[in-house]
Amino acid sequence: MTGTRLREAPDPRLADAVRTVARVRGRGRRRSVVVAGGLLAAVATVFAVSLSLGDMVLPLRTVVDTLFGGGDGGSRFVVLELRLPRALLAVLVGVGFGLSGAVFQSLLRNPLASPDVIGISAGASAVAVTASLLFQVSGLALSGSALSGAVAAGAAIYLLAWRQGVAGQRLVLIGVGFGTGLSSVVWYVMARSDTADAQEAYLWLTGTLNGRSWGQVWPLLTALAALVPLTMLAARALGPLRLGDDAAAGLGTRVEPARLALLGCATALAGVATAAAGPVGFVAFVAGPIARRLVPGRGAALPHAALTGALIVLVADLGAQHLLPSVQLPVGVVTSIIGAPYLLLLLARANRGGSSG
């Protein structure tokens, strides 16, 4: 069905109007491309810097040479075996969290609705900590349990919030409650276990990239290679969905399947990122809002949120490694220092405005 035949009155103003629309829309698109380019350049720069810094400081030139197959044995070992996997992991974890948070926040139309607030990360933590402390699971199996915890928590929250469709506000509230419950499970399991083991688990809970190697990079890279394109495909429905369910349905969106697909992708993204590095706090929470501020009025700004997430984790991990001369901090400590004040600001503003929007 080709649908409609509106009578087209010839309008002398039309040509001008079309030019105006093209110009206004083009301006937004240009800004979006420029900002994405800027973020990409920033990620590349910090990435290169993080490869050059450490106990053995390498000039950036050597780093680049080494990446492209040059360099001597020593620099090859330091860059390719020690630093590259860690930096890559920082980028991938940041992309996963950034994209996941931005999808959740846009879809549920609530800046608080990031996976670390609505119980997805808590689900991953509860299962991973239980598996590691009570069943001595480690390595890839531990990552797997974190991922399954995230997916199980996501599914449980979705089902609990279901009432002939899922409304954003109810899902957020149920998620927050669910997350709090799961956190007490984590603390209970930790309190009952051996101090040394509990300390190990605590480090994981903070989110850390310390001691990560290629073994963690490949699974995450594979998962993201599938999940990122899937998310971008599902995100086509995000535009209409952000107008509310009725308007979205009127525009030809199959509301509930589209929402389920997006929630599934976002949950899996948070899950695989948590599996690789632990629930690195606040990355998913702040990446989206920062990205949307950089490109205002451009919808969910998903690519920008992914790049912002990568940049945050890279910078935070650089700080975690080098801020204190003798200690390597977990990256989650640094991201929380960035994120916590933003959460407070948001709560204060919501309080003043009398709404949670």
Added chain:
Amino acid sequence: MAEHTLRARGVRLGYGDREIVSGLDVTVPPGRITVIVGPNACGKSTLLRAMARLLAPSEGAVLLDGRSIQDMPTKEVAAVLGILPQSPSAPEGITVSDLVGRGRYPHQGWFRRWAAEDNEAVARALLSTGTLDLADRPVDELSGGQRQRVWIAMALSQRTDILLLDEPTTFLDASHQLDVLDLLTDLNHEHGVTMVAVLHDLNLACRYADHMIAMKDGRIVAEGRPSDIVTEPLVGEVFGMRCSVMEDPASGTPMVVPLGRHHVREAGVHPAARS
């Protein structure tokens, strides 16, 4: 002009166990403006939601071109039938041209993204709603009247033959209510768009409706041209309100003057209203 037809056949509607509309038939006259009126909770918005495919009937069917709307692909429906929900919400920071552009969604697909044709549809929608000057403004910053024009522009850029509007004038002051209804009438006259609107204001409904449906308790009490059906007994039956119906001096359509218990001049009351 309009080539698509919309009918409801024996639809039963409700939410959960609560039945609101119990079996009614409606035929929407193509190319005309139909207005549904009735007291609060009479089922008028429920009926509109069912015709918009936002609510599945538990019995009966809404037929678009003779086919059950529930069995049609969502996109196919969206190419023919547009909706302006009661209180739509714009995402924070979205610009007018982007919001109006969302109306192009049903015409796009995995491989067909934004094209010159879409710019033209948006430009026409902005022109006919007088919102071209606002093209690059964020929707949050607009006044209530401007915002409603922009939402109507979005529905227009969808280029549907049928447009359903749920209380398009709510929250607007008197002059902007007129403004929106004049705009809808322009669109109906210029493009032959079939319109169905739920309206609260009975006198505006009488003035702007080609076809009026008066509902009470989930059933249709009367339908037809306002001048044929709007009488004092009908208003009494539907709204439970004493009134006097006279000719609107501006439009010649029926005008309902409500009579309360106070401030009524005995001598000025139309005799029929006293019965």
